[in-house]
Amino acid sequence: MLIDNQERVGNIPTTSAWDCKRKARKPRALIGTIASDSHTWNLIFIDLLLKELGFHTMNLGPCTPLSLFLSSFVNFKPDMIIVSSVNGHARSQAPEIAAKLKLIGATSRLVAGGKLSTGPEGNIEIRNELQLAGFHAVFFTDDSIGEFTKYAESIKSAIVS
Ligand code: B12
Numbered sequence: 001m002l003i004d005n006q007e008r009v010g011n012i013p014t015t016s017a018w019d020c021k022r023k024a025r026k027p028r029a030l031i032g033t034i035a036s037d038s039h040t041w042n043l044i045f046i047d048l049l050l051k052e053l054g055f056h057t058m059n060l061g062p063c064t065p066l067s068l069f070l071s072s073f074v075n076f077k078p079d080m081i082i083v084s085s086v087n088g089h090a091r092s093q094a095p096e097i098a099a100k101l102k103l104i105g106a107t108s109r110l111v112a113g114g115k116l117s118t119g120p121e122g123n124i125e126i127r128n129e130l131q132l133a134g135f136h137a138v139f140f141t142d143d144s145i146g147e148f149t150k151y152a153e154s155i156k157s158a159i160v161s
Pocket residue numbers: 036037038039040041042043045046082083084085086087088089111112113114115116117118119139144145148
């Protein structure tokens with residue numbers, strides 16, 4: 001059963017009812033990309049991976065408008081938001097997503113991953129920039145899927161246990 005945000009913040013249930021509902025719900029993940037990126041299979045890959053890990057997912061598709069990220073955050077109330085991008089423009093376009101989500105009070109874990117730049121040399125700088133912009137985790141290495149899987153599992157266990 002999904003827990004409505006209103007119920008979480010406003011009308012706090014008794015401990016036993018709360019525990020029961022928390023154990024019952026799946027973690028939610030919102031998946032999208034920067035507005036210029038038309039690549040699709042990266043999004044589908046992350047979507048399927050998270051479904052396999054037990055997440056309830058919403059895939060916003062390629063060239064995700066920023067406004068769709070914001071409205072979907074409000075409606076879907078994700079525990080984690082993933083910005084997956086491979087066209088090399090995440091460095092310049094992903095920070096705005098973090099900034100606008102912060103403005104509307106989003107507290108979800110915010111993650112970026114994929115081919116974030118046009119070469120491997122700037123990746124450390126890009127990770128630092130994106131973390132400064134508000135991303136909690138940035139994945140770009142060859143073993144990023146393994147690291148990301150562990151990260152997602154830690155979010156899931158914080159919610160369901
Ligand atoms: C298919 C493809 C296209 C298709 C996309 C069709 C579609 N509907 O998806 C088309 C022809 C439209 C296209 C266009 C372009 N493309 Co293209 N494309 C590819 C290609 C060949 C395969 C991408 C793919 O589908 N891979 C399959 C998926 C499953 O893998 P993936 O995307 O790599 O994602 C993996 C990882 O990146 C990672 N990952 C992704 N997201 C995340 C998120 C997290 C959190 C984590 C942990 C991991 C992760 O995990 C995934 C699975 O391993 C790649 C080259 C390649 N072999 O990778 C180039 C590539 C991505 N394209 C590239 C470029 C430059 C372009 C264009 C700019 C070309 C141009 N001049 O027009 C345009 C950009 C269009 C745009 N506006 O974004 C470059 C990007 C360069 C960079 N980042 O340095 C690549 C790498 C080709 C290259 N070597 O130069 N492309």
